[in-house]
Amino acid sequence: MSEADGIARMIEALLFAAAEPLSESDLADRLPAGADIVAGLEMLRSLYAGRGVELVRIGERWRFQTAADLAFLMTRERQESRRLSRAAHETLAIVAYHQPVTRAEIEAIRGVQSSSGALDILLELKLVRMRGRRRSPGRPVTWGTTETFLEHYGLASLADLPGVAEMKAAGLLSLDLPAGFNVPDPSAVKPDEDPLDAPETPQFHLDYLASDTEPT
Amino acid sequence: MSEADGIARMIEALLFAAAEPLSESDLADRLPAGADIVAGLEMLRSLYAGRGVELVRIGERWRFQTAADLAFLMTRERQESRRLSRAAHETLAIVAYHQPVTRAEIEAIRGVQSSSGALDILLELKLVRMRGRRRSPGRPVTWGTTETFLEHYGLASLADLPGVAEMKAAGLLSLDLPAGFNVPDPSAVKPDEDPLDAPETPQFHLDYLASDTEPT
């Protein structure tokens, strides 16, 4: 590599990393004494000519910028919000730990009236799904987490969700928690749930409850 | 200009403009359908090889960065990052080379009783994350490194950790320590023998297991 090449390399790195355009004297301050900055800039300009990124001079200063004809690539995407809202995050956590859980139960735990917006967002992100129906009056839909949820959090199974011990170890549980605070085991079998498509054979429990609403 | 050249140009512009590394699917979202992104990246990589700015792969994503040998020029851009303590850095190395690894295993390798402070710091810096749980008694949480870790140390993948292949070949990364390995565990002292001095701190392993089996 020639010396001129070496200088061009250094200018390239400096201009790339700089937070604002640099003048030739800015560059001279940071390069070895006697470096031929004009030649280096000229070399870079021809090297980048026609590339996706070009070296341009703005007044007395130099900067790299993307080629003007590629502007169409740059305007399309706006930053998408990747962060879940607090409500959605809390709802997700409750679904994860308490599944199968109904909307009313989520609202009871969160102490708020409405959770459908949060559930819609989570449903769209494929983090939660409808699991089935609770065997209780009104047969409310129960919610649970998806495979995507497990993948995102790097969990092999629901049994791998951190429990109380880990919450304590992470300093998340303060000492003034209500006595008897516990975290349900989401992998435990919950018998009071039906699949979403109701079974053909009614069960005693259902019959019994159903008889409640039958005209007599 | 060939079509492949045109794609390389677009990728170049996108990666220059991006605030963080982009994955091949990020690029695919913005490029014309059917663009050969792999070929474009390869073209750029060889084009930039040896220059002041280089194209590198970080995990599954790509970024331009200044050449490492020009670090001496970058005095103004350098940000003195918070220096990790020796304990924290060693813990980070153990997590990186042994992941997924439990806290007890980290402590066994370091030969100390406590590593939670170091893990907290690394967690806060987003260098490590909880990965899941080990399928062993007590189901302890396992730790691993993050994308931020790869970005910070400029690693294309975990296989690029310095010396990892040699350590693996020498069996140094095995977590299956032989039975008599946990010396000087006082509990390994023969029953008819009094230890010189019982340790003040209870065995971490036992503690941890006990806390995990707490009623929930």
Next chain:
Amino acid sequence: MPQPTLDFEAATTAADDGEALIVDIDGYEGPLDLLLALARNQKVDLLKLSISKLADQYLAFVREARRLRFSLAADYLVMAAWLAFLKSRLLLPRAERPAEEAAPAEAVAAQLAFRIAKLDAMRRASEALKSGPILRRDVFTRGDPEAISIVSRRRMDGDLRGLMAAYVQPRARDGDRAYRPQPMESYRLDDARERLRSFLPQMTAWTPLTRVAPESASGDGPSRASFIASTLSAGLEMVREGEIEARQLAPFAEIYLRSAARA
């Protein structure tokens, strides 16, 4: 089983060899760290370490530390005892070793050497990571990314810790609210019995239990389930007393009652 003894003579020899370290116990993060420092002093492949020599060095160190009245943490002393014991076992002739000995002393020594080598490897790895090209120290990304934001969409924020925190927040708020279960109001057995008895004259044919039990009043009062359960209990008592008969055709099928005293 011999009591472990501190081999002070060998320790002194090691110290006289000029191999003892300057005693600075604060510089070490526990016995294993100290052992690694001593082992590095031997300047051999750590896997070929002389554990016997290492034990001497360690004991010399501990002895010196105690002479200087450093208070040594218990684990340093436990390690000293263990090393002294291991060394004595290593020195024993093979034949004299008790047959029931679980792990041969050589194997245990090799494991210790391996463990030291492992810590050493991690320490070197830590150094290697630190000396590599580090972002914003050695390598730099674009200092002025262009105004439009192009961000990777592959990643979504959120990790397990965040999930745990999100779970704890509402649950902690939950603690402020006391849980007061509503005591269930139940239909009294005596009432059920009285009602059933009043129906007896009309119950000459099989009558479903569900028709006999009272309908639940809207709002307060016992639930329908309680009405049915209490009526059934009262009915069974009356069956025992011979006042009525009951039958059920299949498990979980409707239960029928009729008066036993049919005209």
